[in-house]
Amino acid sequence: MHFFVGIVLAFSLSLPLLASELDISFDVEKYKLENGLTVLLYKDSSAPIVSHNIWYRVGSKDEEVGFTGLAHLFEHMMFRGTKKYPKKKFMELTESSGIQKNAFTSSDYTGYYLIAPSSKLEIAIDIEADRMKNLIVDQAALNAEIEIVKEERRQRVDNNPRGLMYERLMATLYKVHPYRWPVIGYMKDVERVTPEKCIEFYDTFYSPNNAVLAIGGDIDIEKTKSYIQKYFGSIKPSVLPERSNIVEPNQSRRRISKIKKEVQAPMLSLNYRSAKVGEEDGFALHLLSSILGEGASSRLYDKIVYRDQDATGLYAYNSGSQQDGFFQIFVAMKPNGKARRMENKIAREIERIQKKSVTQRELQKAINQVSSTYVRGLTSIHGKTEALMLNEILLGDYSYLFKDLKKYSTVTTADIQRVAKKYLNKNSRVVIEVVPVKGK
């Protein structure tokens, strides 16, 4: 099971774009069980495979201070077995059925997927329904998973300069909002989780009315519906808590945070709070990020990596989550690179766009890049099913996958200029730096 940084999937959400001439859609049946479970079914018999996905509307933002990392740790616990399928049996059954399994946690949701031969669909549905309500949480399993999560944290963050940068970024962008703490949590918080805490979390958030089930692939729709009713139908909904909707106050001054580490070269990111998923500005922001930093001919790459030879790598992207978003420009600098000089160089390029916008060709290029990425993301059954799920979970309607694409073509160079002015200002900037230091 892996810990999934929410930004990547949110970025993927921006992927479903279509240039106006592309018009891709596929038939999806959507319905709800009596217990509130939302179901999406998508038939695709191009291969004898099914992609079974169940995502719960709970992520790290729903945790409480002192228990960060619980959503992710609990995701690990979901593989530790139920009465019907104890861990060993669960592993053996999925392996012998040729089922690939994994899960991920983000700040907004937790997702579980099983990619199975189509003849094993009933097993997949049975397994997921069973662990939605019958998970066994015992101390020994929890102890092992706590150690595993701590290793995961060491790998992804403590030993990984980019991971450290991301964690520091979230803590600097957000002072109040729960996005400020890492999905993987802090070591001390993870260590203090008890089985009781897990069960409380489970009973609160793991229920049919807090989940979306999306199954795509080589399925018989009627048969699939009957399996879903058979296994999920009797699970009772729970009373869901009110979710906090803390509004992060606007930033009034530039913030900077430095991480000293024994690395070979400095790294720098410039970050700005931006649109949350579904907001109109998101489309223009995505295109702006592409113009600034996607590909060798993008403005910043061309200037900084190619012409000035000041960096080994650079990219920009816009990341929208459920309740907020951020825009990032990342630079892998050369060993003797100077961070302030780089920051100012990037700021000047942004100012150029704020004053004079971009060319029509640059805008069209960005739209074309987005269209291509969209098509690329839809080549597999699992890719398509996941894309449907992402839109359903974050926007409440899977069909945004098809609709949103056209919106990119309506963005103008004036829009690009407008969002650059609105979001990418010095006072809104959060700078994260990795500063090389020598070892002892």
Add this chain to the structure above:
Amino acid sequence: MRLLLFAIITLCLGACATSSTIPNNFKVPEYQEKTLSNGLKVLLFKDDRLPAFSMELMIMSGYANDSMAKSGMANMTASMLNKGAGKYSAQKLAEEIEFLGSKYGSSVGSESTNLKISGLSTNTDRMLELFSQILLQPRFQKKEFHRLRKRTIASIKKQLDSPSGFASKSFDEFVFGEHPYGRTAAGEIKDLNSMRVSDLKNYYQKYYSPKNSYLAVVGKFDPNIVSRLEESFGSWENKPVKNLNFSEAPKAKGIEIRLMAKEDLKQSQVRIGHVGPERKIKEYLELRVGLGILGSGLSGRLMEEIRSKRGLTYGIYSGVSFGKTSGKIVVRSSTRNEKVGELVGESIRQLELLVDQGVTSDEVKRSKAYFLGNFPRAIETPAKLAGNILTLRLWGIEDSYLNDYIKNINSISKSDVNRALRKYLDPKNLKIVVFGPSSVAEQLREIGVLKVENL
């Protein structure tokens, strides 16, 4: 035009307990093969479901051709192709490709160089034009070469900042020594510093030839695609290619451990293994099934004992990779510094158990089911099938490998697996790399002959 049809698999030999993971009428998708006038073999994988188009050229020469003192040559040559080609400067070429929303990239392996362009099928003509300029008219300008070399050297220096990548690279060097598989594609800084652009031109002349290559075309394309390919690539001059020969990689003697010491690491990376067999061994599938029992994905003995029971790691994986004349078998993991000894010790014990006591029938059944279950997914789309076919062509394996895959997996017995494991796994002679702080040395001295390299 040779049309290759894959037989419908209806037969089921031996124990068919796992055959229900794949329907009896499942067949490997079709593709076509054609040879252009200059000997370039073209593989066509049609897929009309999405407006996508891609071309991947595989040249069957890679960094194994970098002779000593010239490491990084194959990689630099491949990377230089799009830094100015035909009528386009480096940046103009990038812009033309990116304007289409297309992506172009190159990658270099030990025995292959792959160039790939992909994008929307509405831009096929343009992609053909740009791709053929990259392949046939690279400019190899000095300024661009110097620019690329500086960036490559800076990237090589940064390898130390990626613990997993650095550990894997160090392991390859340790296991293979001076054998070409011990190198990285990027090469060594001292060799890059002495490289000249004329070296790259020579490499390009020597190894880039249609007869040494396959071109996989995937996606939505018109019936006249072959004549357009002939127009775009037919002028590529054919010449004989002779890849370098090299002797066998040296075997490990006893348990040899190398600690690459860096003090600020909060977790140590571990690699355990040895030289493995070449791709063409007849026990290929038996070995894969057996190593799958050791560890595949989230399952296997290593994960069960070392992660699940002991909580020592986030992940422990066993892998085997194959080359033309040899390969490697490796167990890959990481753990907190104070547990390195335990993780290494237990991993070796698991390897010994596997060879000494063998596997159970149940384990074989499950591992076979895992491979069968993954099979449709591995060739789910024409693009995935293309990738698999190119790999088979590289190693000189017949297409019947895919045709007969299900039958062959089904027919594997427990004794087949045990035989393969005993033949190819050697837990008494291992090379181990640990990338961690020097304080872990004490834990390792008890396990094997240790050498510490302070970074």
